[in-house]
Amino acid sequence: MLDYVRLRPGMTLADIGTGDGLVGFRAIERAGASIRVLMTDISAPLLRHTEDPFSPLLLRCRAAQFPDTEKARSLPITNYGERDLVRFAIDAGFTDIHLELHIEVRTEDSLPWETFLRTSPHPLAPSLEEVFEKESTRDERAYLEVRMRAIFESGAQLGAERIAYLTAKRP
Ligand SMILES: C[S@@+](CC[C@H](N)C(=O)[O-])C[C@H]1O[C@@H](n2cnc3c(N)ncnc32)[C@H](O)[C@@H]1O
Structure with missing residues (x-):
């Protein structure tokens, strides 16, 4: 999905239905810390997950082991x-x-x-x-x-x- 979003430093990305933040945190990994990601979800427990500093670090590990790239998909x-x-x-x-x-x-x-x-x-x-x-x-x-x-x-x-x-x- 992120391949279709032209991420640029400084932009704000609205991640509606963010779940545990997989897409939003991955966008930050790709574009760098200068982008802002607005995360919303109907589920309060899932949103609390995104506030835990453990989540983005864990997702960073997951992204390194399971990269979301063209090569990995092929x-x-x-x-x-x-x-x-x-x-x-x-x-x-x-x-x-x-x-x-x-x-x-x-x-x-x-x-x-x-x-x-x-x-x-x-x-x-x-x-x-x-x-x-x-x-x-x-x-x-x-x-x-x-x-x-x-x-x-x-x-x-x-x-x-x-x-x-x-x-x-x-x-
Ligand atoms: C299939 S999950 C996708 C989660 C995440 N975007 C991902 O790709 O891993 C869909 C998410 O949308 C949320 N959702 C469903 N209806 C919603 C609504 N009306 N407003 C906000 N979030 C909603 C659900 O709670 C769930 O976390």
């Missing part, structure tokens, strides 16, 4: 879904295609924090450690680590595992 490793599987099967000439998608949402088995810091969510993404080093000041890193580590070590973090089973007939 690569299967960063932009891939079960519809692609169906498309590949059709293109390969299969018929009677059946796809079952299983999504398991449960609390994640927790890795030691130090290990988690050195892992990345997909092969093209930097690790959290690298993101901290490149994108954060020392104070931001210390603040992020305390907040993220508390969530991580609480064991309450939910993770979703998706498995797609596809069967098809080759005529």
Whole structure:
């Protein structure tokens, strides 16, 4: 969406229905601190989320690991879904295609924090450690680590595992 907004330093962006501020904070990341973003939402709890200094820092990490760029959108490793599987099967000439998608949402088995810091969510993404080093000041890193580590070590973090089973007939 932000590709269609010509962001310029000094401008004001109205982000109506901002949710947790994903688009608004990303606009600030892209255009720099001189733009103003007006965030509104019908949901007070979501808006309170945007007031927490943790949110923009967390979104900055997410943006570094999942960049919203043309390249990322064109690569299967960063932009891939079960519809692609169906498309590949059709293109390969299969018929009677059946796809079952299983999504398991449960609390994640927790890795030691130090290990988690050195892992990345997909092969093209930097690790959290690298993101901290490149994108954060020392104070931001210390603040992020305390907040993220508390969530991580609480064991309450939910993770979703998706498995797609596809069967098809080759005529
Ligand atoms: C699909 S979410 C999108 C959130 C965010 N813009 C994003 O891209 O991540 C839609 C948001 O619009 C908000 N919303 C729905 N109706 C609204 C209204 N009448 N006025 C303001 N916000 C509204 C919802 O509370 C929700 O946060």
